[in-house]
Amino acid sequence: MKYFTKFLIVFLYTLSSIAQTPSGESMLGLNSVPTSELGNITNPIRGSILYNPTEKNLYAYDGKNWIPIGNGADDNQKIDSFSLNTTTGELSLSIENDAEADKTILLNTIEPWYGVDDNTGATLNTENIYSMGKVGIGTSTINGKLHIQSSVDAGLTSTEHALTLGNPSGFNLIFDNNEILARNNGAFSNLYIQNESSANTIFNNSGSGRVGIGGVPSQKLDVFGTGRISNSTYLAVNEDGTKNIVKIGNPIGGNNDGYYPISLFGGPLQTGWNSAYMGIDSPNGIFNLYPYSGQGNFTQFKVTFNPSGGNMYIANGNLGIKVSSPTAILDVNGDARIRNLTSSNSSTDMMVVADASGVLKKTERGIAPVKEVTTNYSLTAQDSGFIIYVNSSTNRTITIPSGLPIGFNVSVYQQGTGVVTFNGGSGTTVVNRLGRSKTAGQYAGVGIVQYTNNQFTLTGDLKM
Template sequence: MKKLLTVFLIVLAIFQNRKLLAQTGIGTTAPVNKFQVETATADPATSGSAANGNLRLSGLSVAHVLDFGLGNTSNFAWIQARNKTYGTNYNLALNPLGGNVGIGTSSPTAKLNLVGGGMRIYDGFTNSGTRPAINTSSIGNYEIRGVGSATGTVQADGADDGFLRLSAGGGTTTTAQSSIDISGFSNTADMNNNIVFRTAGTERMRIDLNGNVLGSNSNTLSGFGATISSISAAYTLAATDNAEVIKSDAASAITVTIPTGLPTGFNCMVLQYGAGQITFAAASGVTIINRNSYTKTLGQYAIATVLHLGSNIVVISGELGN
């Protein structure tokens, strides 16, 4: 009796083991995995309710489903959360309770860890498109936005506060990191509506909420020196000369004309570097103002400043005479 029971148990174990090793196929008689569903390929449908995909997860008395499929227009696989009659798409949450998501890695170390590739954002703009208006609660398909909340625990997409940092380096020491901080509204003055630039872990420059460009407290703001443009013949100033130095190498007298339409606040310096005297002339519609009505440089190495006050009224000053 004991021998018979032993043989029965051995046969049962073999049978169970064979069952565990068996493959299950739907749409195929030769499945290669534990469970395989094989059907016609198809891109995800946008309307209708006919079968579309290889596998569906659905629930009792609900309209939303999760479909899985293989595309037929190119070699891609797809997952789509949507209404079971199609036409309405729903959100797909990955690790909604926590944990990291990896692309190209099985050991992600951040909420989203991308390995072995870059990222593209297709925004739909043409090369003749105008700059889009700033969005409020919605977000554009060209946009990456940091959002916050009053409490810090509930995401508030429609709130004005938010913080975003773009950084590189600094894995072991902050002095090896460069970063850009972008801040929305904040009750903390240091964080309120500004952009902060750092290198070697130290702030080098910031743009405050009024648009002022500020250097750090301990470093000189460098790299903003005026461009020096050389001329040797008659010249008409242009908006692109704003904040620049115009250096005249002319050996004989030349005229620098001030045109209409320069931007308000336009300013530049004009240097008579050569022997040729410079005469400032107003184009039609422009008014030149000087405290002594002078319009000519005094001589070699004389410097004159041009400042547009708006409405085509221009002040010239410096080493001038007639």
């Protein structure tokens, strides 16, 4: 509006001067600019009027181009009439001897930006503004309300990229055609998304795209390199009640509900974790595996290797089965069974025997192990097949208890001068053809055999 007011004053003064008999001293003339120089006028105001001596015509600027407003027939054109619409800023002129229609010129300068408060053209730098149309920066083919286009790649020192948010000398965020870069005074900075919000951050919620960290992803989330999750109670994968689950972290749910720091669930996971899962924890530096089935019931623990082969070994330490503190490389508290043993008649094969503590040892085939006792002694199942020497200068007693396995046999020799007496324990019967039960003297030998349950036979160098 300010441009229109200035122009109107000048224009009306010009018309009043023309209407009177002009003199060279009182006449106010229009600028005379030939056609060749019209394009050299810098920052013309919309609605400006000049005289073009090349075309012998008046020209007005419509905001984009200089347009003729007369017929250019001669040098003596006159304005028959004019009308001005003060609301729209339109000036209508009727030119003498001009066969064309009246000329309409928009004298008012239309501001492209509007003030937020009054919806009128914004003319002050302090006004909050908006645009009625689209805005393009770096492009005349505007796509969207705001279209910024630049071919410059966003970088630490770039200045011609598409958009900068923030202070380039401090923290700022810059954009190019396909990149967002966080900077701090020419150096890389952290990029935060919803840093102070409790709302969710969702990537590609409905699409089939992927997220890659450190490379081009082939999975929904693909991390090229190491990863870490800090300050989290647990990590759950596919925790939706229908698929397999891996939980890593502290027990969840409280009240010792069975979830261990690492819980591997083999789905489908039912209400109350009624499916089998593997719990793993490590209290006091002890690594524990807990196989469960249903509501906390122990189930089988199975280790399967590649069917084509594979090894499992313990590099150091001992392995205990039902033994919390094993004292041998393999310590078994209970029975052991080996299936599908290969038969062999080789004279070089060894025999495996157990000592009194249950420790397995190997011995030559056909060679019985030897044990020496010096006090009264009660036979055990491990003594079967042994040669026992009783080495004492005083009389000793060998007790034969019940519960020894059928087929139990042992050889006992009196090595010292003390006589050895054989007594049956509670529930056992000990017999000899001559009713004898003592060794006959030093170096005498006696055989003990159980042929039926708790029935033992003595043979050898015996006396009453």
